[in-house]
Amino acid sequence: MTVQRVLPFTKSLLEQAVSSGDVVIDGTAGNGHDTHFLASLTGATGKVFAFDIQQEAIQATRERVQEFDHVELIHDSHAKIKNYVSQPIAAAVFNLGYLPKGDHSIITKAQSTLSSLEQCLELLKIKGVLLVVVYSGHEGGSEERDAVMEFVSSLPQKTFDVLKYEFINQQHSPPFLLAIEKK
């Protein structure tokens, strides 16, 4: 396959953006897959801050990353990122929606999502990337999607490139990627 699907493309951007020693954020730890991947990219000289509001997600992520000492798991809302992170970051990644295999009624919501994205953009270093995988098929998902789209579409083009990477001939609202790079 030449044209990468959304999740592999997201990983390939992270691989390019994150180097050994970097500080990065996983805004939605979930089952810990991205946290683990980020931890391998930064290496032990870097640091991964991984947020989730659900204890179940924090526990699943803790188990998945137990081989690493440079992951800080934070059982709090990603809307409070700046309470925990002050260093410049090379990347942040978000998977919006609900916890896979978890309680589907607990979802990320527009207000806290926008707040956390703003905080990440402030922390982002030049050439750093903020990657947001948007799932909108669930109840409440389209409101969050619309709010995020409005926010990122109006980011100043002098400071940010905002890419939308989307498969447009599919049914059932497949996820798409927003990739924001600081200039």
Place this chain on the structure above:
Amino acid sequence: MTVQRVLPFTKSLLEQAVSSGDVVIDGTAGNGHDTHFLASLTGATGKVFAFDIQQEAIQATRERVQEFDHVELIHDSHAKIKNYVSQPIAAAVFNLGYLPKGDHSIITKAQSTLSSLEQCLELLKIKGVLLVVVYSGHEGGSEERDAVMEFVSSLPQKTFDVLKYEFINQQHSPPFLLAIEKK
């Protein structure tokens, strides 16, 4: 830069999709840059068919690719692709709009563009890609863009993946890419 701009990303997809010995199509030869790039990818054992309705473009492309013997320049509409090409193709590329540095009143138009895209999709081999760079800022451009979007959005997802790769925070209708891969 981690997030590639539209034209470099288009070239990187061509690099992945096209191998030595392949047959490919440049649907809009223009000033010959893509034709030259494709000719280097297919090598002398492959073949590039390059179309343009403007003699000026054919001449510019001829000069640019004079080092290659495996480029066939066709001074005709890309709506007549099947009159010239019957082999399975690994890739086709289109840059919609007008000839850069040429007569801006001569533009690609919805009807012939859709006809040529359909012909390319029929010729495409499995894992082959059709790449369409859509410029819509010029007069008549938005009608063509809308027609192309309607066409590609309704391609069956069992047979094609249709990616839209677009920077969404820019003014002045920058070009975006449609990348269609045959499954």
